[in-house]
Every structure is written in C-alpha cells, then in structure tokens.
Amino acid sequence: MPVAAQVLIAGTLFSRLGDTLATLGLVLHAADRDIRFGVTEVMLAELIPTVLAAPLIGSVVDRFSARTVCLWALLVQALSLGAATAVGGFHVRVALVALSALAGVASVAAGFKMLPAVAGEQHTGRANSLLTAGLSVAGLIGPPLAGFLNSLWGTPALLAADAASFLVLAGCTVLAVPSTVDVAIGRRPATRLADGYRALRDAPVVGTLMPALAAAMVATSIENVAGVYYLRDVVNGNDTMFGLFLATWALGSVPGALLAGRVGWSDRHSLLIIGGVLGIGLGLLLTGLIPVAAVIFPLFLIAGFGNGACNVGLRNAVHARVPAEVHGSAWACFQALSRSCIGVGYLLGTPNSVVSSQGQVIISGVIPLAAMVWAAVVTLRRGQSTVTEPSS
Template sequence: MRSVRPRRDLALVATACGLSTLGTTAAFLAMVLHLREAGAGWVTALLLAEISPVILMAPVAGAIVDRLEARAVLIWASAGQAVVSVALSLVDAPAAVVGLVALLGAQAAVERPAAAVLVPHITGEDGATRGYARLGTGRALGGIIGPAVGGFAGAAGGTRAALLLNAASFLVLAIAMTTVGARRRPHREAAPAGGGRGFARAGFRVVLGDPVLRFAIPLTALAAGIALADNVAAPYRFTDDLGAGPVGFGVYEALYSVCELVGIQVFALEAGRGREEGLLGAGNLMLGLGVLGIGLAATYPLALAAAVVGGVGNGMSNAGEGAVIRRCTPEATRGRAFAASGSLIQAASVAGAAAGAPAVAALGPAATMVVSGALASAVASAGVVVALRRTRETAVTDHLVHDEAR
C-alpha cells in the first residue's frame, strides 16, 4: 500500500535508520570503554558481537522481512532496541554486556532490509533511488554522531544515562512509526516451496543469479573489503608519516564523513535511466583511488584532497547498493536480497580490516594504503567495465526495438 504522505513517512523511516545506527554505535563504544579494564579478550568479543549478526543472520533477517509486514518489523525492531538499551544500562558483567550488544546488532540486522524494502512503497518505484539516498544520509549521520555520543558518555561516566536516553528515543520512534501510512505486505509467491531453509537462502541465490548483481555486489564487497585496510593504516599515516597529529587525523575523519554525505546526494542526482550500476562502480573506483592517493600523498593537504575523492566515492557506493538491488530483484524476494548483500559486504569489510594490522606491521602505513588502494581500484575498474558494456548493449537493444517500432 502506497503512502499518502511520502515525504513525512520517508523522513520517519530515515530517522529510524539513523537512530538505529546512532544507538548501536554509541552503545558499542560506551561498552568498549566500560569493558576495557576487563581485558582485550572481552573487547574483541564485543567487536564480534556487534558485527557478526549482519553476517550470520542474513538468511533469517531476510526471511523475517519477506514473511512479515515491513512497517511492523521496523516498529518491533525499534521497540526491541529500546528494551535492550534499558537492559544494557542495568548490567555490568562482561558476558551479559556482550550478549546484549549482540542482541542489539541482531535487531539492526533486521531493521536494515525492512527499511530498504519499505522505501519503494513510500516513494513509488520511480522515486526509490532518492529514497535510498535519504536512508543512507540518516545512517551516515548516525554513524558520525553515535561514536561521539558513546565516547562523551563513557568519558563523563554517564554511560547509564546515555543508554536510557537512547532507549527513550527508540521507544518514541517506535510509536511514531505507527503513523507511517505505507505497507509492504508479504507476497503469496514468497511462501516457501521447498522448506524454510530454502526460503531463507533465496537472497543469496537472487544476488548471485542475477546477471547484474552477480558482478555488482561481490565486486562492491571485494573493493570495500580491500580498501578497509586503510582503517588500520590511516591513523598511523596521518599522525606519524604526515605529521598531522591527533587533530589533523580528526579533521581527516570529519572531512571524509562530510564527503560521504555529499557522495550519497551525488548518486541520487545522477541515478536513473539504468545508470545505477555504472554509478555504483564509479563510487567503488573513487573509494579505491582515494585510499591510493592518501598512501601516495607527500603532504597533508594532498592527503586531504585524496580523502575528498574517497569519501564521495564511499557515499556513492553506499547509496548505489540499495538502488541496484531494488532495480534487479523481484519485489517478493527483496528482503532476503538486501540481507544477503549486507552480509557479503560486511564479511568482506571484516576480512579487510583484519588484514590491515599485519599489513601495516609488514609494509608500513603508506605502503599498505598504496597496495590496498591499488587493488581496490583494479577490482572496481572491472565493475565499471562490465557496467559500461552492459549499458552499451542495452542502448543498442533499445535502438533496434525503436527502429522496428517505426
């Protein structure tokens, strides 16, 4: 069912996505500061608890979204995050904290595909690309503000108060979401024919079986994963190699985040007429070139210029993923396709970040960024070539059809 107030409803859903990201990241960072005295093992367990649900729960999360009404899933996810935030404010034992953060991550793993499948029902299919840009903007802002909230709360000793405030915001949002007019109801053809396991895994079959997605999504995951080695190398590159110090590194982080928001808007303005795949590939290429440029930069200003390129590319890539999946997947399986794509990209990102530490130790920060940026650019270039070839083939086909019609 289409929304009668699309602008308002989209703003509510985008706010839900932003608050979910903000709350999850703020709680995670606050709990990292809380558990640091318990030892590195518990901090590592906390990190795994935050990132694992998106990877491991993809089949289940996608199946939930495709079997249930999407708005209801978002409401229950927000309410669940409120309950978990309250519980986190009441516990101190490391095992309990890790378990609750994992539960918070599991709810976020369901929220993401639920919001994604609801967007076309709010905006209409023609406006979905810009709708995904709004969702991306909300999540990006949540990712920027969340660590600051968690850090300030942990430093000021106000972790419990911050978590309770977080819970209250989730609860208010869950109530507000009940006023969203759009509905995305389960499709009859989405019912499992070969059992629940086959139903849950359908998202991976859709992503890997579609001629566009089988290249676009794995190449996006691979490019992002390789480039993420810079998350480990960048602090050393800016503070030590380039002599920028902590403040200079903070400026880089802020600039990159702002440019990511710009990239999301660029994609929304340029997408359309089947160009989503090419723009996604271009964003991945810019991401890789940005990392490469930071590694090669001789001065701090040149490194910041490269960060602008990488940040805009990262934003384009984030917005492009949703738009390409929406264009290439049947409505009945979109929840599982979005969950599967998120799982592939998150898994590649974790692998890339894990490879960053030994790479920096062996090669140094500059060489690590050069190698990872060059490899990511090469992978992304393959995606751009495939997209351009497909665009030309589509244009030729459309031209022939037009000539025959005349």
C-alpha cells in the same frame, strides 16, 4: 517526497545515532577498564551473529509482514539495550548487544523492504539518497558526541539512549507505515535461505558489480585499521589532525549521496557504483603513495564522495533490480556479505612485520581498482559473447 517517508528516514537516522553511542560507549568502557580483548569483543559481537544468521532472518522478513517483523525486532532491540543498561558485567552487556545486532538485521532488512512502499517508486531514489547522506552525518557527529556523553554520564546512559532510539524508530514506523500498507509489500509464502544470495547474484548490475563492491568494503576496512597507524605517522601523532581526516571522509560522502539522488542520476546504477568504487580506490591509493596531510585531505573528500555515491547506487539498484518479494532476504544477505568483508579487511589491516601500514593503505587502494578492471573485462566478454552467439 511523501511525509511518511521523511518520518521513517528521520527515525532510522536517530536510531543509527543511538547505535553509534552504544557501540562507542562499550569500546570506551573496555579501553578505560583495560579489559583484555574488550574492544575486539564488542566489534565481533556486532559482526559474527549478523554473518551467521542473516539468511535465516531475511527469509523471515520476506515470509511475513515487513511492518510486523520490523516492530517486533525493534522491541527486541530496545529490551536488549535496556537490559544492558541495568546489568553491570561487561561481557553480559556485550552479549545483549549481540542479541540486539541480530534483531537489527531484521529491522534493517524490513526497513529496506518498506521504503519503496512508503516513498513511492518515483521517490525511492531520492529517499535512499537522503537516508545515505543522513547516515554519513550521524557517523560524523556520533563519535564526538559519544565521547562527550560518556565522560559526563558513563556507558549505561549511552546504552539507555540507544534503547530509547529504537522505541522512537518503532513509533516512526507505526506513523509512516499504516497496517493497510502491508498488502503492498511483497510477501513470499515459502522462502529458502539462499534466496537472498541468489537474488543478488542474478540481479542485473548488482550481480556483475558485487565483487567490486566487496573489494571496496574490504579496502575501506583495511584503511580503517592500518590508517590509524599510517595517518597518525603522517601528522606526527597529532590526534586532532587524525580526527579531521576521518571527518573529511564523512563530509565528502554527504554531497556524494545527495548528488546520487538527483533526478537523472538516481537511476544510473552502474555509473554511480563504478564511479564510486573508482573514487574510493584512487583516493586510498594516492593517500598511501603521497604521505602529505595537505594532499590527503582532498583525497579523503574524493574517496568519501565516491563512498556516498556508491552506497546510494547500490541501494537503488537492489530496489530496482531485485524482485520486491525477496528484498528482505537480499538486503539481509548483503549485510552478511558486508560484515564478512569488513572482518577480512580488519584482519588484512592489522599491523604485521611483512607489510608496513603505508603499504597496507596502498594495497587497500589497489584492491578495488583491480576488482573494477576485472568487472569491466567480464562485462565486455559477456557483451561480445552475446553479440557473436549464432541465432537458432
């Protein structure tokens, strides 16, 4: 893989780690100060702006130079987090984080668009594999690191670290993507807000399996909330064991992502997505049905493995099946779809008097399995109609 792609991936991972520090720093601050609905406010600040503005931002990425858009977006993110470091009000800080999240849609979409141009078509699958595995590692080490640094220096230091991480990523982007590369990155003079959604819907593999992918995202989000209560009950309130459950999922996703990037696997988009969603669904379903810690650990490894493979399969499928000139819009719109699914999952996983937390985890496993069965039926029907259609 070209060194330029490795530099871009390293910068992206460093920036993602910074995001984890900043988000958890604000969450811990809200919890420590007992700010009413503070944790929810932080989550919504990163969720709602992305869902509403992603189509517009994606069209900007496709209309102009992806490199230029990425650098400007990273500058906005760095300035937003830098300002959040300087101000003292919690709600003002959250508003600045929301602004950074908006700019983040542009930088992430532009980064997705630039990766094939930097890595080369033959190495894009491997680059997506390494990036996905690295994001899993960042998600694994980010929370404990945030807790440790927050106890030492407080939330402003974590926000400052995030601001610095965007400047590091900007530097990596300048090094990895010279201005001369821009001509190789597809640009579309005129774009419409719905282009990204249409591109995802019409793309082979991606369009067919998008409902199953959405179901998997809803399912994991349900478990993220309901699992806090269910898994802690399983281990009798032992927070260390609960943390190990979460780490096990992240550990499983690393080999899943790496395997999906191996030669002979990276172009099997349908297999990676279908197998990944099945692994997630089965892992969650059996986790809910068998409340035994010794059993849940390997189930979380399986579900995490599927999660990693599925993520790589999706990225590769979009890169390969969606035209390059709408990569920015397509990935921005996928971010909006994923955030929407996450929001729905959080609501469905919220404790209530109708379904127990164990029942919610079981439901979270059923949802992706049912969606995959539906996708298989639709695919078979389409195949049969193609075969039986009379020739003219």
